[in-house]
Amino acid sequence: MTTRRTTLAAALAVTAALVLTACGSTAAGPGAVASTEPVQGGELTFAIANDPISLNPSGTGSGNDTLYVTRQLVDSLLYQNPETGALDPWLATSYTSNADATEFTFALRDDVTFSDGTPFTAANVKATFDDIIAAGALSQAVSSFVGYAGTDVVDDHTARVRFSTPNAAFPNSTASVALGIVGDATLKVPYDQRADGAALVGTGPFTLKIYTKDTATVLTARTDYAWGPTALGNDGRARLDTVTFQIVPEAGVRTGSLTSDQVDVAGGIQPNDVASIEQAGYPLVSRGNPGVTFGISFNVSHPVVADLSVRQAIAAAIDARTVRDTALNDSFAVATSVLAKNTPGYADQSAAFAYDPARAGKLLDAAGWKAGADGIREKDGAKLRLKLWWITNFGPNQTSLELIQQELKAVGVDLQLQSGPVPDFLEAQKNGDFDLVWGNLSRADGDVLRTTFSKATTRYRIDDPALETLLQQQLATSDPTARDAVLAQAQARIASQVYQIPVHELTSILGTQESVHAVTLGADSRLDSLVAAWKND
Incomplete structure (x- = not known):
């Protein structure tokens, strides 16, 4: 290793060792001699942030990290x-x-x-x-x-x-x-009893060996697997013998475990770690996420944010570019629609979300919200105080939201931030215990708008016949060009009604050892099947 690599590893390894002492050294690190031919066999250790919660493929888990694991156990049509x-x-x-x-x-x-x-x-x-x-x-x-x-x-x-x-x-x-x-x-096992994966029988390239909640999930390769997708470059047995998904909640610890050679791959690399990892010679695997962009959505059943003027004011008070530049970097695009740019059917709606705090103030004035003695607006004796729920599974979320909180305070809105792990977040959404939500949803199809905003499936209590017609029309349109046109209208409706304020797109970033090959991200920018992945130690 060079001095730079050694310094980086030393700085982060101490923290990593606190939770990864059982992992041992599993990879060769930067400078390893690369093989030009895939190697059969070996063990891959992959650090992820969250316990899967559920290994039932169609069940509700902890988001991307769950899908990283279950993708290896089941195949799709x-x-x-x-x-x-x-x-x-x-x-x-x-x-x-x-x-x-x-x-x-x-x-x-x-x-x-x-x-x-x-x-x-x-x-x-x-x-x-x-x-x-x-x-x-x-x-x-x-x-x-x-x-x-x-x-x-x-x-x-x-x-x-x-x-x-x-x-x-x-x-x-x-x-x-x-x-x-x-x-x-x-x-044969009741649906609500499948979370631990003990009953999971799939056709995937790996099978479940051990699942230890909040610690690790260990998978073993099937010796008779012979039907992987052609695009992945291996339709036979997985090249790796085992894959261990190690739960490492802290982003800095995941980075440290990579640079101290304790894991082969680290998921959820944070923007502020990208430059140092690249400089140290550890390859990155990254891809922009299609689907719903990171932004703020509203529980329109709550009277305050049911008022379109209030939603418009909040949108005008948020400077998305400043949020991106402060919390992230150029690897993450400023959002210009509810859909990310690489989503089929994307249409630019940036004109609806111009940063204009003066306009925000005028909208709130017109809606009857007047500045109080402490600067927070009031109406009928109530403060303009709103609760926003967010998940702690992406490091920059907190920085983004604290900046948004300051921007809203400048126009007289008191934004209360409520965070927690995925199960708490989902429970709050189910119960309607929120005014606003911060989040995104990755999917490589514009129909993600329907699953997010349709009356039948929305978590945001939206009942908009005009939007519903468009969401169902795109579902009924098989011609891609015609469908994209309908999706563009749906995005325009979501923007005009401010059901969601787009802030930034997501980019999925993995850090790897130089000895690791063919670890890729799929069309939805989540971990693809590891059937072709291999190591040269």
């Missing part, structure tokens, strides 16, 4: 190619759709088995999808099945999925982890 956006074969060799996007017929591979040795057939597709429907609100995937009328087992290797109303987004949905196919042994 289709694979969305991150380079082209195309839907490639995986468990299904092909699919067809009828003219009005109400029926999708999947031709399935005939050589796939589950980890318990049972064959994969169309009956498993039907059983998995029916199980998601039966789970209802317990499943994160149920929103993909709007209008679901059933799955027909045409024969062992042909499944037809039917909808009572058009669902043009469904093929894309089948590429997600949440719609990963599980075996009969899994479905």
